[in-house]
Amino acid sequence: MNFNSLCAERIKHERTRLNLTQAQAAMICGVSREMWGKYERSKAIPGGDVLFSFAEAGADIQYILLGEVRLTANQEEKALLENYRAMDKAAQLNMQTVSATFAQANLIKNSLKDGSSE
Structure with missing residues (x-):
């Protein structure tokens, strides 16, 4: 499958994830419904203005272009990252060890729990 076909599939996926019809997505992005259909059928490629408008409506443009889901952080996660970046290297290494230990313990x-419920 080529890049254009992949983008077309992902555009449709994002539109349906946002619970939008083709007509609604087209209106939000300032194009006709017919043009939007062409985007989803890989008959046309949306330009930057269309992608920008789609992103403002909640679409994940990173996913559309690269196939990678954008990870979003809540306020607590953002604070953790800011604190981590403010630490010196030794403190960062300690945080990496502690977080890996807690994550591993949670997996175990x-x-x-899953094994005992069978």
Whole structure:
């Protein structure tokens, strides 16, 4: 499958994820419904203005172009990242070790819980 076909599939996926009809997506992005259909059938490629408008409506443009889902952080996660970046290298290494340990412990706990429910 080529890049244009992949983008077309992802555009449709994002539109349906946002619960938009083709007509609604087209109106939001300032194009005709017919043109929007061409985007989803890989008969035309949306320009920057269309993608920008689609992103403002909630579409994940990184996913559309690269196939990688954009990770969004809540306020607590953003604060953790800001604090981590403010630390010196030794403190960052300690945080990496602590977070990996807690994550591993949680995985083990969940696997034991899942195994005991059978």
